[in-house]
Amino acid sequence: MIEAKGNKIMKSLIWLILITINLSGNDFKKHEITCDNNVSSGCRERAYLALEVNKDSDEAEEYFLKACELQDPKSCSFLGYMYRSKNVNKKDEKRYFKFFYKACQLGNPESCMFVGSLYSKTNPIQATRHYQKACELGNQRGCERLGRNYFSGYGIKKDRKQGINLFKKNCQLNHNGCLWYVGFIGIGEEYKDLNISEFKLLKYNCSLNNDLSCNDLGFLSLEVYQDYTKAENYFKKACQLQNQESCKMLGFIYKNKHTEKKDQKKSFYYFNKACELANPYACQYAGLMYWRGEGVQKDWGMSAQLYKRSCDLGNSVGCRFLGSSYYLGQGVTLDKVKAIQLYKQACNDGEHYGCMKYIYFSAQK
Template identity: 25%
Template sequence: MCGIGNPADGENVQSPRRGDRQHGLKDTMTGERTMSQAWKSILQTLGTAIALMALAPSALAESTDATLKADMAACKQANDNKACEEAYDYYDARLDDAKGKKAAGYVAEMVVLADTGCAAGNGWLCTEIGVSYKNGYKGRAEDQVLGLQHNLRACDLGNGLGCARTGQAYQTGKGVAKDEAEATRYYLKGCELDGSNGCQYQAYLVLLQYLNRIPYSKDAIETLKGRCADTGLDGAACVELGKASFYGAYDMPEDEKQARIYWGKACARAVYAPGCTLRALLVLSDTDMREPHSPDNLNGIQSLYRGCLLGDLPACEFMVFAGQEYAWDYEDVVAQGMYGRCLAKPSVEDCTMSGKAFRNYRFPDHPLKGEVASDKSMRALTTACREFNVACVDVANSYLEDQKFTMGSANLAIGVLESACEKGDAAACARKDEVVAETGGVTGSYIDPMLNDDERFLLARFDIESGETQRGRETMQWLAFMGHTHAQLYLAYAYENGLSVAQKDASGRMPDLPYTVSDKERMIYELFDAAAKKGVPDAAMKVAVIKYSENDHEGSDSYESAIYNALYLGADGAQQFYDAVIAQNKARTEAQLAAIREMNRQNIQSRDNMDRQTVQSAWDQYYKRQEERKEAEGGEVCGTVYGEGNSTYRTCMSRATAMKHYRGNF
């Protein structure tokens, strides 16, 4: 077995230009990940070429043979840091092809140019000095402390790569004591300065930190593989296999691609949040986060988003960082991350900002925009109200609206406002008076909405099962709307067993229902579907059966896909159901094939009959035309025709033809 690998000091011999290109990221972070110098050279060449194409022409300027002398003078005599950089780049571009004294002369000039330019405020040249000291090349002896000092200066001058390399020094302990908190601070600063390296290094650091918290089990590798198989799908086993592949433990080859596959399986199939987060961080550590619409970035975002929605705090925290303007520039990603943090580790800022971002209207003074998601808004704002007694009026107003799975409830709105008012919220007191005047006040009784959701679920379940259906159903419906998995399942089964969606009035009539509640069968399906998407096997099985009964086999939500999902989640009866569907489909298919064959036989017979009828009709028409022609030419005569020699033959022809061609010979 193998523990977390310590980051080591490897760095590419030829450093990236202009401060924000990544090369050999994994090599710089862990000594267990190395590649041949040949491959390094290839990757460096490709990376530099891609980066050069991406830069503006002004950023690519380097001295020419004609301008070199002037640039050298401007650098050394006038401390012109731009001239220093252009002259430095001139020599750097020709260094690999230079030999002997010529190469030594280039290096000597580059040392002077870099020192002068860095002292004059050129952050890029400071990073060049830093990497030269770190690796002991380009005319400088290895000195980790001096390397760190120059990268720090580059960072202070606003160079993102300098910040990223400073963070790298703190993470690896080269030139300074190890300090991952400081490493994170510099990585984030580097990312904020539009340096992709800082964003990616931070993703990799978080990945390593996450893996460090996952202990190896004592199970044999084959046991883990069996637990991760499609028939078992133990998310924790898949994650551990991914870790073993990542580090080359359990005698498995070191293979990041295979690690990504295992973690992806834990995420997509086992619905296991850590698998989503690990896969996302691995993808993003290799991706330029300034290109948010690239396939790799979108892939990473999708996994990160899923991990956060499944409640993994590290995924949510990285979303908040990565969604900023200097990275993906996605406000919705920030809102989702803050929402996840609100549920896992509540704060006033996270809960109120994400809650308001998900409302179906926009706050003019609110800095964050998100998707329209009233259920998320309700959960976030309710958390803020319960924990900090803020946004309670917003929560009460939401309780007055019809929502998916439920109707508005004056009882619960007033309950929220009463609690907030008693805690000193003047706005809640005023709003309570308004709601009482508008609705007539509390009808009957209610379960206090300020209790935590699990406690409310248990009380609602007790109410329903003991006959207090109105109060229990009201709370259960709102919990289901807010995403409480147990409430969604319980309500779906209760509906299936005869629970009505609303209370009848004194005359026995059902009140007017919102469209989201009026279709009970649709609600049952959507409740099961919501739970199935969270990886609940029984719910997935119910979805499969409903889809199959509707014969819905179109698109990605077909009954075939639903059955496969139930199989992957290991739902009881899923395999038998799958076998029965396959058998029924086989019989149905064979019947369809037999019908097609019979139809084809009939078509062929009809075609043959039609062909014979067509031919006969054509001959009949030809004969009729011939008779009509003969009649027009005086009728038909028959006789003997005398040919050459003594030959004769008997024939018939029209009288006109006989008179014209055979006169005297017929």
């Protein structure tokens, strides 16, 4: 009876494998037909299958090239990553610049950022122009780099106020600009153009427990007075009123040495609280602190859980970090297929390092 049950399970497994193979074969055929009809997305999807299923970078290159010729910016970008990666044995500096440049011209924001970084040492004006284009297309790392160039006057007329505004905007959108914003807000910048009546109105509204007004006062305390203690107090009040952004900002204030308030335990506490309030970037940082054991006992399982929450809330970096947890088996069961899909998801959401990891690991046999 046990033997019969074992045979039944084995037959079920074989049946599932055959279905999977059949479905995969159907996907191949479907995308090949679409690609033959000069639909760029079909060529791109067929290239993904070449990497993920066949582990054949030559075949993937062929389909990405056709999609790129059909003006698909994502495929041009993937060619850039392929020609940059040592792992697929196609490294070619001229070709990867060519395809990143073309992808940028077609409106791929992360490619514009990457072209800017390639120009950064040799042509700061071109670098800044490409960072600006990346920023205008919504790439947050492009905005951060543009802010740094404004702040230092590299490749563009120095304008610290504009740099700080870009750091602030980026900080409110994700985590990248926050350390720059918090760390450099008070360096040699006269930032006193605030309407006093506006300040008084915000202060009055904050006294009535309006969390948004308290949050705004925290930012203004940094920008107008360069006063980390005032900012800390306003952000604390807003955080107590369940303002997720203020809780996140406290995490950065306690994370940054320039504030003279560095405290890893407090930093973790506020990042974790902001995460509980559904701030995706705070979840990423709290997860990273669990992973490193900073301000909290090291716990890779909790780290992976917070990366998942960050990813589910729409943060592409959180998806990449979760992919690495699965790829290494840190805090979760090792699952390289799932890891590669998470890298792909991060990449499709414009996350530069997600693209690099997707190309690097999906081609490995």
